[in-house]
Amino acid sequence: MKNTVAITDQNIFQTYSRYPVVLVKGKGSKLWDAQGNEYLDFLSGIAVCNLGHCHPAVVRAAQAQLGRLIHVSNFFYTEPQAALSELLTRHSFADRVFFCNSGAEANESALKLARKYSQDRGHKKRFEVITMHDSFHGRTFATLSATAQKKFHKGFEPLLPGFRYVPFNDIAALKRAVTPHTCAILLEPIQGEGGVNIPDASYLKKVRQLCDEHGLLLIFDEVQVGMGRTGKLFAHEHYRVKPDIMTLAKALAGGLPAGAMLARKHIAESFTPGTHASTFGGNPVAMAAGAAVMKTLLQGDVLNNCRMMGSYFMNGLMALKKRYPAIIREVRGKGLIIGMELNRDGREIVRQCLRQGIIINCTMDKILRFVPPLIISRREIDHCLSVLESIFTKL
Numbered sequence: 161m162k163n164t165v166a167i168t169d170q171n172i173f174q175t176y177s178r179y180p181v182v183l184v185k186g187k188g189s190k191l192w193d194a195q196g197n198e199y200l201d202f203l204s205g206i207a208v209c210n211l212g213h214c215h216p217a218v219v220r221a222a223q224a225q226l227g228r229l230i231h232v233s234n235f236f237y238t239e240p241q242a243a244l245s246e247l248l249t250r251h252s253f254a255d256r257v258f259f260c261n262s263g264a265e266a267n268e269s270a271l272k273l274a275r276k277y278s279q280d281r282g283h284k285k286r287f288e289v290i291t292m293h294d295s296f297h298g299r300t301f302a303t304l305s306a307t308a309q310k311k312f313h314k315g316f317e318p319l320l321p322g323f324r325y326v327p328f329n330d331i332a333a334l335k336r337a338v339t340p341h342t343c344a345i346l347l348e349p350i351q352g353e354g355g356v357n358i359p360d361a362s363y364l365k366k367v368r369q370l371c372d373e374h375g376l377l378l379i380f381d382e383v384q385v386g387m388g389r390t391g392k393l394f395a396h397e398h399y400r401v402k403p404d405i406m407t408l409a410k411a412l413a414g415g416l417p418a419g420a421m422l423a424r425k426h427i428a429e430s431f432t433p434g435t436h437a438s439t440f441g442g443n444p445v446a447m448a449a450g451a452a453v454m455k456t457l458l459q460g461d462v463l464n465n466c467r468m469m470g471s472y473f474m475n476g477l478m479a480l481k482k483r484y485p486a487i488i489r490e491v492r493g494k495g496l497i498i499g500m501e502l503n504r505d506g507r508e509i510v511r512q513c514l515r516q517g518i519i520i521n522c523t524m525d526k527i528l529r530f531v532p533p534l535i536i537s538r539r540e541i542d543h544c545l546s547v548l549e550s551i552f553t554k555l
């Protein structure tokens with residue numbers, strides 16, 4: 161273990177503050193470290209392993225594909241790409257999919273498409289995209305510029321021009337920010353990194369109306385909250401609002417790197433051959449895994465479990481809030497993305513949980529974020545709640 165930590169720290173960029181734990185194995189909701197210690201995973205690789213670690217359907221599909229064909233260029237067709245694209249379009253608002261490798265790359269693609277579509281329509285001066293305070297869209301220059309959080313910008317200025325920021329869930333501010341230069345509005349239907357922020361029931365509908373009134377594209381970043389995380393396949397389904405473009409990544413391929421940008425046909429047509437590309441985008445192994453993820457989610461049991469366990473967990477966390485009002489300010493979430501806002505720094509609580517075998521996360525310093533695999537059980541939730549309570553009692 162020491163060797164792995166030392167070698168990593170010596171040789172890899174220090175962009176992550178890592179816990180001194182070397183994880184070697186995962187199954188379902190559990191992870192094991194190099195010493196054989198067991199952990200219950202309430203983080204899922206940050207909302208990636210939605211079906212749990214090494215889900216048999218994902219492993220089977222990826223293994224079979226690995227032995228057949230690992231990579232070819234996008235100059236050719238492959239069966240796994242066709243299969244996953246069809247599953248995605250059949251079960252979403254979209255007609256076309258562009259495959260890439262990550263959330264940032266999917267958002268980068270969406271931002272490029274929004275500009276290209278506007279230019280193709282003759283709107284040469286429409287290039288601005290409005291995004292939300294506390295959003296998170298990625299670390300490339302365009303997605304970093306889209307991310308309205310100063311702490312991520314520091315040291316990288318000047319950012320890419322063409323972004324305006326407004327508060328999330330504030331339709332009046334959004335209306336005021338629209339100018340003749342606006343081409344799109346980009347937002348997470350539920351903010352993840354920004355602290356699990358849930359919009360008012362009618363907010364997204366109003367955003368859709370505003371886009372329709374001004375001919376703007378509505379882009380939903382569902383990188384974190386898509387693929388079943390909220391109890392529906394895509395988070396925007398809760399609000400009965402359809403975007404023009406949607407981005408996915410994280411849980412899309414069950415832990416293999418994959419991203420996707422989905423759009424309606426007349427918008428997708430702005431990307432013609434040669435306008436955009438990705439060497440690894442649509443990699444056959446990742447696509448085979450993604451098709452297995454989609455089929456498993458569509459079968460229904462996992463989404464049902466997400467909804468049931470989501471409300472069970474939420475009730476348990478609310479009960480903790482009642483018992484520890486001095487520590488806990490608010491609990492909010494949908495399905496199995498839940499944030500517990502504290503009145504104090506949460507990072508020490510995350511470390512204490514880890515020492516007791518529970519992996520959770522803290523975002524925005526004070527918000528404990530729970531994103532367990534969607535197959536989590538009542539017993540596992542009870543265990544997490546009792547560990548949390550044991551920590552709160554001592555505070």
Ligand SMILES: Cc1ncc(COP(=O)(O)O)c(C=O)c1O
Nearest residue numbers: 262263264296297298352383384
């Ligand atoms: C909503 C959202 N968009 C985009 C990203 C960036 O994804 P990636 O790290 O795969 O580039 C993230 C990552 O946390 C995210 O939560």
